[in-house]
Amino acid sequence: MEKINAKILSEVIKPRPSNSYKSKFGRILLIGGNKNYGGAVIMATQGALNSGAGLISVATDPFNATALHTRNPEAMFIDWNDQAQLSQMIPTMDVVICGMGLGSDEFAKNILLTVRDNITEKQTLVLDASALDLIGLDSNLLPTTAKALIFTPHQMEWQRLSKIKITDQTNANNVGALNKLVINKNAYLVLKSNQTKIYDQHGHILINPLGNPGMATGGMGDTLAGIIGSFCGQFGSNLKSISAAVYLHSLAGDQIYKDNYLVRPTALSALLPKLMQKYCQKG
Ligand SMILES: NC(=O)C1=CN([C@@H]2O[C@H](COP(=O)(O)OP(=O)(O)OC[C@H]3O[C@@H](n4cnc5c(N)ncnc54)[C@H](OP(=O)(O)O)[C@@H]3O)[C@@H](O)[C@H]2O)[C@@H](O)CC1
Numbered sequence: 001m002e003k004i005n006a007k008i009l010s011e012v013i014k015p016r017p018s019n020s021y022k023s024k025f026g027r028i029l030l031i032g033g034n035k036n037y038g039g040a041v042i043m044a045t046q047g048a049l050n051s052g053a054g055l056i057s058v059a060t061d062p063f064n065a066t067a068l069h070t071r072n073p074e075a076m077f078i079d080w081n082d083q084a085q086l087s088q089m090i091p092t093m094d095v096v097i098c099g100m101g102l103g104s105d106e107f108a109k110n111i112l113l114t115v116r117d118n119i120t121e122k123q124t125l126v127l128d129a130s131a132l133d134l135i136g137l138d139s140n141l142l143p144t145t146a147k148a149l150i151f152t153p154h155q156m157e158w159q160r161l162s163k164i165k166i167t168d169q170t171n172a173n174n175v176g177a178l179n180k181l182v183i184n185k186n187a188y189l190v191l192k193s194n195q196t197k198i199y200d201q202h203g204h205i206l207i208n209p210l211g212n213p214g215m216a217t218g219g220m221g222d223t224l225a226g227i228i229g230s231f232c233g234q235f236g237s238n239l240k241s242i243s244a245a246v247y248l249h250s251l252a253g254d255q256i257y258k259d260n261y262l263v264r265p266t267a268l269s270a271l272l273p274k275l276m277q278k279y280c281q282k283g
């Protein structure tokens with residue numbers, strides 16, 4: 001097991017060539033936010049946007065459209081009731097991030113089915129929050145065709161999905177469960193806690209030494225899901241990009257925590273562009 005350090009940021013975050021344009025940095029689709037949990041998908045959008053995603057679309061309940069655009073006018077809105085539009089869009093994306101505030105009702109299940117049935121081997125899929133719980137209840141909802149699959153549970157979500165009790169979530173058990181969940185695929189597990197670990201299917205494990213209790217605030221994981229998707233869209237869907245995203249998220253959290261009792265997810269997102277410029281590989 002390897003401890004992540006700041007070097008990973010300069011290895012992963014690349015300076016942008018002068019002839020860059022937006023679609024070079026990932027077409028990202030976020031799916032989530034029912035009437036009660038709109039904030040979850042908005043915070044994930046902020047994480048993705050502030051960590052450099054080139055083009056962002058958000059499929060959510062129309063109830064959230066005004067709030068989404070008030071906070072992030074850069075993002076495009078899709079009414080998630082329009083399943084035909086959603087089905088059409090998914091295969092045109094680089095990354096789909098699904099689950100933040102999705103909820104657990106029949107409608108949420110149908111959204112996940114639409115994702116499962118339209119994702120292709122060209123998209124990276126990040127699954128968070130409610131999406132993980134729904135798959136835990138019905139494994140048929142798990143998409144099998146994605147280019148890469150990234151699971152981002154907290155410990156209880158991982159318990160529900162893997163059926164491994166929190167006290168039994170050892171490295172060996174977690175790698176075993178990841179391989180049982182997804183066979184012969186490019187799958188990753190980001191198991192979030194005060195010491196988040198990132199696993200691949202081959203038993204490589206990275207541990208994040210940063211982070212703080214000020215980050216125990218609703219929306220902190222939603223923000224991370226956005227950053228992970230954004231990094232995959234820009235820097236590739238692999239263990240290193242995912243781990244750099246986890247590290248950057250905690251680095252920003254630690255910077256705020258130095259002189260603040262708590263870390264608001266929205267404040268963390270606001271710090272990301274400066275930190276990325278500071279650590280980006282120069283020359
Ligand atoms: N602003 C918004 O719209 C927001 C909306 N959100 C949306 O809400 C939905 C539900 O997601 P959720 O994470 O809030 O609830 P759930 O999955 O039931 O987990 C809590 C249970 O797990 C337990 N637990 C044990 N270990 C743990 C650990 N390390 N980290 C965390 N929990 C741990 C914990 O233990 P206990 O409190 O009982 O001690 C409790 O029993 C989902 O769609 C999400 O996206 C949120 O993103 C917040 C902002």
Ligand SMILES: Nc1ncnc2c1ncn2[C@@H]1O[C@H](COP(=O)(O)OP(=O)(O)O)[C@@H](O)[C@H]1O
Pocket residue numbers: 129153154192193194195196210211212213214215216217218219220221222223224
């Ligand atoms: N005590 C802590 N130390 C370090 N990181 C923490 C701590 N508490 C929470 N975090 C981080 O905050 C995030 C919480 O994720 P999650 O529980 O999914 O939040 P939410 O669903 O409310 O957005 C994870 O990235 C986790 O590592």
Ligand SMILES: [Mg+2]
Pocket residue numbers: 128129154221222
């Ligand atoms: Mg969460």
